Amino acid sequence: MIRVRARLVKRTAAAGALLVLLSGLALWGLERADRAYPPPLDASREMSREVVDRDGQLLRAYTTEDGYWRLPVDLEGVDPDYIKMLIAYEDRRFFTHLGVDPLAMLRAAGQFLANGGRIVSGGSTITMQVARLIEPRAKRSLPAKLRQMARAFQIERRLDKREILQLYLTLAPYGGNLEGVRAASLAWFGRDPNKLSLSQSALLVALPQAPEARRPDRNRDAAEKARNRVLERMREAGLIPPSEIVRASAATIPDGRRAMPDLAAHLADRALGAQPDDRKVVLTVDRTLQARLENLARETAPRLGPKLSLAMVLADGRSGKILASVGSTGHLDAARAGAIDMTRAVRSPGSTLKPFIYGLAFEDAIADPQTLIDDAPADFAGYRPRNFDRGYAGEVSLVEALQMSLNVPAVRLLEAVGPHRLLSRFRRGGIELDLPPGGAPGLAIGLGGAGVSLRDLVQLYTSFVNDGTALVLTDGAAGSFGLGDEPDIRSRQPVLDKQASWRVGDILAGVDAPQNSPRVAIAYKTGTSYGYRDAWAIGFDGRYVLGVWVGRADAAPVPGMSGIATAAPLLFDAFVRTGIKPVAFASAPPGLVVRARRDLPFALRKFGSGGETGGMSASASTPPRIVYPPQGARVALNARGPGRLTPLVIKLQGGAGPYRLIANGAPVQRPSRRKIINWIPDGPGASNLTVMDAEGRAASVSVFIDAE
The missing domain is CATH 1.20.5 (Single alpha-helices involved in coiled-coils or other helix-helix interfaces)
Known part of the structure; x- marks a missing residue:
């Protein structure tokens, strides 16, 4: 035993x-x-590329290479009630099983046998459905089901439950070329899935089971019945009160697909091209502002006339970030060449550069806003500018000349400050004008005789909200600073000094709004290019800068079009349409003295450049010139005592005495007939020196004083 x-x-x-x-x-x-x-998890993750705004809101999405809308899903971005409904309907034990739910499989098999071979409910878990989605099979069969079960175990070993659920919500089919709950929610309801109604949630739960048979745009009855079955199941489970079920069952089923978000198309295409390896690109654009300006562009298109387009750029002038950019009336508007981004097209700017000419004249102290100037026929070595209306205003102040956008006074001032110097100031603002063949700048650039884009013009005008310093515009795409970075403007040279910039802005703020336009507290300047090809309006308040261009993309002339009549009303409408609360203009900078004409020095009471041969008599002598110190010189002076330096010797040539020296915008001594002037600086640092002769002609240099 x-x-x-x-x-x-x-x-x-x-x-x-x-x-x-x-x-x-x-x-x-x-x-x-x-x-x-291993399960092909990586192969299943090709997503649609997307461009989002500064807050992560979708601006524009692109289909995958195989033509599907497959937008990535974050569980935090999906309505939690929808997720609870999905799990309750599809896989009640999702968070406890290991990929296969034996109880669900037995229940499905019993119902299949009891109903004569008719499928009543499936036994597939959400994990098994993910397995089917990453490895699609044309036909259902027992080997295919066994393979799904094996893959489900593999998936559960590699991913946690949240990752599995997120993968299902990204890949599940919802009809047509829609995959994932985010794409489905946008296409069927026009909203992101973070705030779904009860009816919408139930429909999205039902669609993946038979996405083509239940498509709302093709079979509304089937979609409605499937939605109601989901709602009834929720009622039976006690998850939703009966009253809410009744209300949701009565909700209307969508009868068609909505278009995917398609905002800032020109910016989005360019941004993705600049960052080809990035699936998501974040722009500085504000989605709400972008949508409002695009709606304005579409509404305006029929009123503009055939083949005319428009472009708009809105920037935060204190950061340089573009908040909205409308490249055309619509990028699919073929009749108006809408595919061309006219914010970047180089066109003649008309009179929009005039404010910078006046600013240079104020900075050089060769003129004051109240200085009189002649608007009369003039000949500048063969160049004979005329005003837009072909008439002349006679003797006007510089304030009036700029506000009326008179051409002859602008050319007189440009001759005095010099076209080369104006271009150098534009370069300080990061802008290079497109000059005519030969490249030599002439007086015509002051009236639009050069090329510039709307985006560059808006960049230049940011100087008026930054004490004269322009900020390089950025939209957040590759090659520019990021959303959280701020530009360092301290190291950049200003386009205009603070006082000159403020004076110009103050003058432009006094221009009347166009007739029948809303009253908005902005300063603005208009422009019309040669041959009526381009109409411009650039406006700003204490912070924001908005530019508008109207014209034909093929640069054909449009008789009757002008900046004041065509672009300016759009500028005011756009400012109102954005809903931005106007920001007050900055107060006058310290030290600036606003004087009446009677209080001006004699030489500033009336301007005379002396270079033209018509309208004003030309001087027989040459204009004055500072031969020492040269422009940009760094001069070392000995210290006489605390806060006192030895004199700087200024040597002149040409001109007609007596000469008046103006240092940093203020006269410093009585006029002198000598061509050698001694000036005692207040202290070390940068200084602007201007010498004006008896005929009002001036010469200026910028120097830096060192104390030894």
């Missing part, structure tokens, strides 16, 4: 050892198979 028991023990031990060995071999084999044939 003892021997028999011993044999049984040995046999049992041997069998147990064999079972353990076989189990170990099986597990080893499964492990090897799992490693050798």
Whole structure:
């Protein structure tokens, strides 16, 4: 008996050892198979590329290479009630099973047998459905189901439950070329899935089971019945009150697909081209502002006339960030060449550069806003500018000349300050004008005789909200600073000094709004290019700068079009349409003195450049010139005592005495007929020196004084 028991023990031990060995071999084999044939999770993750605004709101999305809208999904961006409904309907034990739910499989098999081979409910878990989505099979079969079960176990080993759920919400089909709950929510309801109604949630739960048969745009009845079945299941489970079920069941099913967000198309295309490896690109654009200006562009298009387009750029002048950029009336508007981004097209700016000419004249102290100037026929070495209306205003103040955008006074001032110097100031603002063949700047650039883009003009005008310093515009795409960075303007040279910039802005703020336009507290300047090809209006308040261009993309003339009549009303409408609360203009900078004409020095009461041969008599002498110190010189002076330096010797040539020296905008001594002037600086640092002769002609240099 003892021997028999011993044999049984040995046999049992041997069998147990064999079972353990076989189990170990099986597990080893499964492990090897799992490693050798992993689920193709990475292959399933090609997503649509998207461009979003500064707050992460979708501006524009693009289909995948295979033509699907497949937008990535973050669980935090999906309505939690929808997720609860999905799990309750599709996979109640999702958070507890290991990929396969045996109870659900037995229930589905029993219902199948009890109903004569008709499928009543499926036994697939959400994990098994993910397995089917990453490895689609044309036909349902027992081997295919077994493969899904094996893949489900593999997926559960590699991903946690949140990742599996997120993958399902990204890949599930919702009809047509829609994959993922985010694309479906945008297409069927025109909203992101973070705030779905009960009816919408139920429909999105039902669609993936039969996405083509239940498409709302093709079979509304089937979609409605499927939605109501989901709602009824929620009622039976006690998850939703009956009153809410009744209300949701009565909600209307959408009868068509909505267009995907398609804002800032020109910016988006350029941004993705600049960052080809990025799936998501973040722009500085504000989605709400962009949508409002694009709506204005579309509404305005029929009133503009055939083939005319428009462009708008709105920038935060204190940061340089573009808040909205409208490149045309619509990028699909072929009749108006809408595919061309006219914010970047180089066109003649008309009179929009005039404010900078006046600013230079104020900075050089060769003129004051109240200085009189002649608007009369003039000949500048063969160049004979005329006003837009072909008439002349006679003697006017510089304030009036700029506000009326008179051409002859602007050319007189440009001759005095010099076209080369004006271009150098534009370069300080990061802008290079497109000059005519030969490249030599002439007086015509002051009236639009050069090329510039709307975006560059807006960049230049940011100087008026930054004490004269222009900020390089950025939209957040590659090659520019990021959304959280701020430009360092301290190291940049200003386009105009603070006082000159403020004076110009103050003058432009006094220009009347166009007739029948809303009253908005902005300063603005208009322009019309040669041949009526371009109409411009650039406006700003204490912070924001908005530019408007109207014209034909092919640069054909448009008789009757002008900046004041065509572009300016759009500028005012756009400012109102944005809903931005106007920001007050900055107060006058310290030290600036606003004087009446009677209080001006004699030489500033009336301007005379002396270079023209018509309208005003030309001087027989040459204009004055500062031969020492040269422009940009760094001069070392000895200190006489605390706060006192030895005089700087200023040497002149040409001109007609007596000469008046103006340092940093203020006269510093009585006029002198000598061509050598001694000036004692207040202290070390940068200084602007201007010498004006008896005929009002001036010469200026900028120097830096060092104390030894």
